[in-house]
Amino acid sequence: MNPTWVMSYPTGYETGTYLALDMGGTNLRVCQITLTEQKSEFDIIQSKYRMPEELKTGDADELWEYIADCLMQFIETHHGEASKQKLPLGFTFSYPATQNYIDEGILQRWTKGFDIAGVEGRNVVPMFENALAQRGVPIKLTALINDTTGTLIASAYTDTKMKIGCIFGTGCNAAYIEDCGSIPKLAHLNLPPDTPMAINCEWGAFDNEHKVLPRTPYDVIIDKDSPRPGQQAFEKMIAGLYLGEIFRLVMVDLHDKPETHMFTGQDISKLRKAYSLDSSFLSAIEEDPFENLSETADLFQTKLDINPSGAELELIRRAAELIGTRAARLSACGVAAISKKKGYKSCHVGADGSVFNKYPHFKARGAQALREILDWPEKTDPNEEDPIEILAAEDGSGVGAALIAALTLERVKKGNMHGILHPENFK
Ligand code: GLC
Numbered sequence: 150m151n152p153t154w155v156m157s158y159p160t161g162y163e164t165g166t167y168l169a170l171d172m173g174g175t176n177l178r179v180c181q182i183t184l185t186e187q188k189s190e191f192d193i194i195q196s197k198y199r200m201p202e203e204l205k206t207g208d209a210d211e212l213w214e215y216i217a218d219c220l221m222q223f224i225e226t227h228h229g230e231a232s233k234q235k236l237p238l239g240f241t242f243s244y245p246a247t248q249n250y251i252d253e254g255i256l257q258r259w260t261k262g263f264d265i266a267g268v269e270g271r272n273v274v275p276m277f278e279n280a281l282a283q284r285g286v287p288i289k290l291t292a293l294i295n296d297t298t299g300t301l302i303a304s305a306y307t308d309t310k311m312k313i314g315c316i317f318g319t320g321c322n323a324a325y326i327e328d329c330g331s332i333p334k335l336a337h338l339n340l341p342p343d344t345p346m347a348i349n350c351e352w353g354a355f356d357n358e359h360k361v362l363p364r365t366p367y368d369v370i371i372d373k374d375s376p377r378p379g380q381q382a383f384e385k386m387i388a389g390l391y392l393g394e395i396f397r398l399v400m401v402d403l404h405d406k407p408e409t410h411m412f413t414g415q416d417i418s419k420l421r422k423a424y425s426l427d428s429s430f431l432s433a434i435e436e437d438p439f440e441n442l443s444e445t446a447d448l449f450q451t452k453l454d455i456n457p458s459g460a461e462l463e464l465i466r467r468a469a470e471l472i473g474t475r476a477a478r479l480s481a482c483g484v485a486a487i488s489k490k491k492g493y494k495s496c497h498v499g500a501d502g503s504v505f506n507k508y509p510h511f512k513a514r515g516a517q518a519l520r521e522i523l524d525w526p527e528k529t530d531p532n533e534e535d536p537i538e539i540l541a542a543e544d545g546s547g548v549g550a551a552l553i554a555a556l557t558l559e560r561v562k563k564g565n566m567h568g569i570l571h572p573e574n575f576k
Pocket of ligand 1: 242243244245260261295296297316318319320321322323351353384
C-alpha cells in the first residue's frame, strides 16, 4: 500500500505539454501529450522502442543508458536540435517503488521477471536522472508513476465515476484514492484527514504468507522457480506472465503420472521447456470455436509436436478454462475488497493490460464473480449496467502520466511540497 503523492483526481481542465515514458515489460514507450483547452481532451504522439530481453537481467547502468538514448532520439525526432527548454516528464515505472517523501523512488523489489543487480533497495530517480544528465537529455523528471495510478487518473479525466485503476497484464495490481486520515504510515505528516492520496496497492504481493488462498502444486513450483520466491503470491496466480506456465506444468504433471495416460507414448520434450507457453497459447485454446477442438489440436501439433486425442483435447480445454477462470475471479476479489473498504456501492473501475484486453471471457467471469461477492441480485434486463463495472481504461502511462505531471506541477505551485524529492526541478 504505497502512497503515490497523487493528491487529487483530475478536473478535466488540466492543460499543457508533457512527455511520458513507460518502462513496461516488452516495450519502452515515449509519448508527448498535450492536454488541450477542451475539457477532457488531449493530443498524443508516441514512439515505441523494443526492450531488449538481455537488458531485463543485465546491468543497471546499461538499462538507464538505453532508456536515456531512446528519450534523446524521441526528442531529436520531434523537437529537432532547437529544444533547449527542459520538458516535464512523467515516468511510469511499474514496479513496487516507495513514494514516500524521505525515500521517494526506492525500488522495493523487481517483479514481472526483471532481475537487474544493484537496483533493489535503491532510489531509481537519481540513477535515471544521472543517465539523462550524462547525455544532456533536456528533461526534468516531474513524477514517478505506477501504471495503476496512471490508469486511474487517465480514466478519471474522462469519466468522473472512475474510482479504481487496475492492470491485468504481465503483472497485476490496482490503485485507488484514500483519505490521508486513514493512512497510518502518513500520520506523522499531520495532513488534514480528508486530504486525498492515491494508493498503489501492490496487491500482487497479497498473501505472500500463504495464509488465505489455497495453492495448487503448480503454484508452488511457479514460485519456487521464479527469480523472487516468496514474493508476488497473488500475482503469480493471475498475471499473464504465469498463466501459460501454470497450464504447462499441469500438462507435464498429467503426462508424468502414468495412471492418467496423458499423451502416452508421445515425445513431450518441447512441452518440458519452462515458460515456453505464454498466455496467448491459453487464449487460443479457450477461443477454439470448434466442437472437436481442431484448432487446439493444430496448436499442439505445430507448437509442441504433440497429437492429443479427443479426450485429451477436452481435458486441455477444461484446464485452460479453470486457469483463466481462477485468474478472473481472484482479480474480482481485489476490486471487491477496495470497493467494500471504501463503501463504493456503485462506481467504474478502469482496467488495462493484455489479460484484460485479450484473454477470452476474462471480463464476463470477473463481472460474475463481483456479482457473487457483492451479492447483487440477478439482472432483469441484460443491458442494465452492473453497480460496479470494470471497463477498458484510458491510456494510463501516456495520458495518465502527463496528467500526474500536470497535477504535481499545479499543487507544487500552490505550495504543497509533499513527496517532492527535488524542489529545484519545479522552478
Ligand atoms: C507488478 C508490479 C506493479 C505493477 C503491476 C502491473 O505487480 O509490481 O507495480 O503495477 O505489475 O504492471
